Amino acid sequence: MLRLVGSNYYFRRAVPLDLRPLLGRSEVSHSLKTSNKLAARQQAALLYARTGQCFQEIRRMTTEPSAKTLSAADIIHFYEQFVKDLENYHTVCIDELTLRHKAESAGQTLREAEFLHTVMRFLDVIGQHFEHTDDFLRELRQQDAVTHAVTRTRESMLREEITGLRKMVVEIKGTLPQERLPAPQADDAETRLPTPTMSPPKKQRMTSSQTISAMTQRFILNDAGKSADTLKGTRTTVDLFVEAFGDLPVTQITGTTAGDFKDLLLGLPATHGKAKKCLPIRDAVKVAREQGLKTLSGKTAKNHFSRLSALWSILVQREIVSKNPWMKWSFNTTKETDRRCWTDEELALLSKAQWGHRGISRRTYAGMVNVALYTGLRLGEICNLRCQDIENVQGVACFQIRPHLEEDWSPKSAAGIRLVPIHSQLIRAGILEFLKPDQHFLFPDLATSTNGVRGASFGQAFSKLKTKLGLPAEITFHSFRHTGSTKLRNQDASFRELWIDRVLGHEASHRSQGTMNYTSSIDVRNLQSVIEALEFPSFSMEIPDT
Incomplete structure (x- = not known):
């Protein structure tokens, strides 16, 4: 139990x-x-x-019987x-x-x-x-954004066209004779008075809609195919002209006007337009003459004339004007100072320099100098780098240099739209630490000038630092790009010239269709081999954490 x-x-x-x-x-x-x-x-x-x-x-x-009894x-x-x-x-x-x-x-x-x-x-x-x-x-x-921007630009152009046509209709109506009422019937004994004849009206010029600023807006600024640099440069040139002569009708601008504008440009100080506050154009010319200041170069003046000549070519084709007064002007375009590359000693000197700008941090300064030296990017391309422009392509961290529709910025040319692998030295220096979740630009403490140029103050501050270090005028921030290009082209390496052009955003020397197709399909590993060939033993500039 x-x-x-x-x-x-x-x-x-x-x-x-x-x-x-x-x-x-x-x-x-x-x-x-x-x-x-x-x-x-x-x-x-x-x-x-x-x-x-x-x-x-x-x-x-x-x-049972047993030999032994169990106990x-x-x-x-x-x-x-x-x-x-x-x-x-x-x-x-x-x-x-x-x-x-x-x-x-x-x-x-x-x-x-x-x-x-x-x-x-x-x-x-x-x-x-x-x-x-x-x-x-x-x-x-991206395609949708581009299409939307183009459509928006076309809509703006059409609105301008409609507004201009409406003005033309109103002005034409104003020049037409009014219809005369029929004369009253007279008695049989009275004779009919003769109807007076009216002479045809003289054609009035529509100067209000054909000023230089209106024509610039219509044919240049509203053109979606123009690059951001072209639009910005044309706007600057026209603003200078309007400040000097007023918003004249294009039919009143002659060779005499163009000659006067040339004299004004060549008399302007070289720093005009770069400061926050500028003197009026004629006062600036007077001050430059009295103080013996350095004036605009012939190349800069020629660029202004080229932009106006491009506008007048369109006006001549449309028979708005009869001739182009901005053509066949000669300028002295000889370079006063030839830019050159950085030497090893100058790079070593720059590495030890103290950055003293209050508005731009030492961290941003060191990051931008390192990027310029180890990528060959232009100053404008570096200043406009966004966090979203750093991407991993085939396992390689790269800078994407491409147009920014929201900021109305684009590279210098079509060849400037490119993929640039990030040098291993930049990664070791901590360039990727600039990436922040809610940050738009890679270098956020750079300001945008009144002319819409991002990082203009950095260029001026770097020029002052260079002068303080006793470096010659031939050395500029753009010299980093020359230094990288020269070092790559002097390399005894297996990579091709086309790869170097692709990394630097240069136009290929042979612009055949096959060359263009090949350039656009270069493997990122080949581009990385070009970038990694850049070595600067004398340069050592650490990027601080803050």
Whole structure:
């Protein structure tokens, strides 16, 4: 029978009366070491069967003749051994169940590992498709932005055209003769008075809609195909002309006007327009003459005339004017100072220089100088770098030099739109630490001038630092680009000239269709080999953390 003592069940069985003298006890009691009633019953059934066999064996041994008579101690020893064997059997069963559980767990773990391996392979395969989809969507967004900008520009042009046509209609209507009412019928005796004839009206000039600023807006500034540099330069030139002569109708601008404008330009100080506040153009010419200041170069004046000549070519084609007064002017375009590359000694001197500008941090200064030296980027390209312009292409971190529609900025030319791998030295110096989640520009403390030029103050501050260090006028910030170009072209390396042109944003010397297609498909690894060839042992400018 079973008996619950405390938290464990006990097995109890009465010893038969005839065996009690031999065993010296009236019952068998043994702890089953379990509180589970079902398990206790199973063990008790087994014990009941074994004790029954034990009692039968004792009877057989006591009734059959034997050479040796069992004593009570022998029987007790046998019983104790029997109980130990039973306990060992129970332990073996538990060990078997434990091993079976471990085997099942191991099998389950293997199945889960196989499933995870399958999932990882699936993710690897589908991940490539996601990358292609992301690239497609990115290109689609860019195309949509360009299309939207072009459409918006065309709408603006059409509105200007409509406004101009409306003005023309109003002015034409104003020149037409009014219809005369029929003369009243006279009596038969009266003769009809003769109707006076009116002379045709003289054609009036529509000067209000044909001023130089209106024509510039219509044919140049509203042209979506013009680059940002062309638009900015043309606007500057026309603003100078209007300040000097007023917003004249284009039909009143003659060769005499063009000659006077040339004299004014060549008399302007070279720094005119670069400061926050500028003197009026005629006052500035007077001050430059009295103080003997350096004036605009012939090349700059020629650029102003070229922009106006481009506008007048359109006006001549449309027969708005009869000739172009801005053509065939000669200018002295000889360079006063030839720019040259940095020497190793000058780079070492620059590395130790102290940057003292209050508005632009030492961190920005060091970052921009390092980028200029190890990439050959132009100053304007560096100043307009955005955080989104740093991308990972084929496992290589790169600068994306491309138009910024929202800032109305674009590279100098079509060749300037390019991919430039980031030099490993720049990465070690910490250029990627400039990237911030909510930051638009890579160098955010650069300001935009009133003329819309970003980083103009940095160029002026760098020029002052260069002068303070005693460096010659032939050395400028643009000399970093010359230095990189010269070093690359003097390399005894296996990369091609086209790769160098692609990295620097130069037009290829051979502009065949095949060359243009090849240039646009140069592998980024080849471009990286060009960039990594730039080494400057004497230059060591650390980028501070703050």
